[in-house]
Structure formats: C-alpha cells, structure tokens
Amino acid sequence: MVNLRKLRKCLPKIGRRHHTGSSNRDLHMPKCGVCGCIDRFDFYVPDEVWESVVPEEYRDRAICLSCFDYFAYRENIDYSSAISDTIYFAGNTACFFLKLEWRGSFLCAPR
Numbered sequence: 001m002v003n004l005r006k007l008r009k010c011l012p013k014i015g016r017r018h019h020t021g022s023s024n025r026d027l028h029m030p031k032c033g034v035c036g037c038i039d040r041f042d043f044y045v046p047d048e049v050w051e052s053v054v055p056e057e058y059r060d061r062a063i064c065l066s067c068f069d070y071f072a073y074r075e076n077i078d079y080s081s082a083i084s085d086t087i088y089f090a091g092n093t094a095c096f097f098l099k100l101e102w103r104g105s106f107l108c109a110p111r
Contacts, residue, residue: 029090033061040091041065044084053077 030039039062045053053072054063063071065087072079089096 030062032064032067033058034063034067037064037066039064040089042088042090043068045079045082049077049079049082053079 031037032039041064043065045068051059053068053075055071068079083100085100087098087100089098
C-alpha cells in the first residue's frame with residue numbers, strides 16, 4: 001500500500017521543475033524544454049551523465065525522458081546503468097513509482 005503522505009511530498013517535487021501549463025489539470029505539470037510536451041516522468045541521472053548527454057543550451061531546463069534518450073542516442077552514450085532505480089510518473093488521475101527491474105541498452109552507433 002502506498003503511503004499517501006510520502007506521495008504528497010513527492011508530487012510537488014515532480015511539478016516544480018518547470019511551472020507552465022494551459023489548463024487547471026496541467027497547471028503543475030512541467031513541460032519539456034526541448035519538445036514542449038508535458039513531462040509526466042521524473043527521473044534522475046548523475047550530473048556528469050546529464051552534462052555529457054544534454055546539449056549546453058538545454059542543461060538548465062526540464063527535459064522529458066524521450067528527449068534525454070534522443071540526445072544520448074545522438075551522442076552514442078549508454079545511460080541505462082546511470083539512471084535512478086525509481087522513475088516517477090504523474091498522470092491526471094494517478095501517480096506511480098516505477099522500480100526498474102531490468103536495465104539494458106539497444107545503443108548502436110548513429111548513422
């Protein structure tokens with residue numbers, strides 16, 4: 001069973017990274033600083049991985065996992081072992097703590 005106090009403490013952290021939104025439902029959801037999509041996944045990688053993957057002009061912005069993954073692919077960097085063990089998802093009606101049970105890389109050299 002999920003501890004609601006712990007969950008409530010976590011949700012503002014997820015939503016505070018970048019305060020934008022056009023509707024009440026999306027008011028506290030951060031938007032990706034690259035593609036502009038609502039970023040519903042909160043993840044962590046060490047600073048040295050972030051700096052090697054994310055281009056300098058985007059490093060001070062919230063970036064969605066899809067854009068981060070694209071940058072890593074473009075730079076041919078395998079971050080699968082560096083990402084945190086828990087990824088948080090904040091939807092409109094539910095929130096989830098996703099525990100990683102398997103890590104792998106499908107990385108191959110960009111064309």
